[in-house]
Amino acid sequence: MNKKDPHFKKLQAVWYGKLKEEGFVDIEDNSLSDVPLKQWSFNFFRMNYVPEKYEALKSYYDRANLILRTFNFQNEGYRQVWELHCQGFSERDIAKKISIYKKSAVHKIIAKILRDTR
Secondary structure: OOOOOHHHHHHHHHHHHHHHHOOOOOOEOOOOOOOOEOOOOHHHHHHHOOHHHHHHHHHHHHHHHHHHHHOOOOOHHHHHHHHHHHOOOOHHHHHHHOOOOOHHHHHHHHHHHHHHOO
């Protein structure tokens, strides 16, 4: 369907009206022919997604996985906590998966393993 076709424009107006009634906020500027974004987000990504940030995170998880493979854990529960931590699970999610530990205990276990492996 051609965007310049009057039938298309009428149909588009109906659907845009329905979206607006539902509270939808369009990120594109439909008043212009090339329909650009209302706010250019290049600076947001440039400022927030710097390579050093990802390198530091990758380095941390590389070290965490090395600890998982080589460290002598106090017990199997500690090892399970650390394994889930290495997979990126939050402390709260780890506590849900391993029901024997509360979130505060999971936090302490992770901190202890980090201290013991310095």
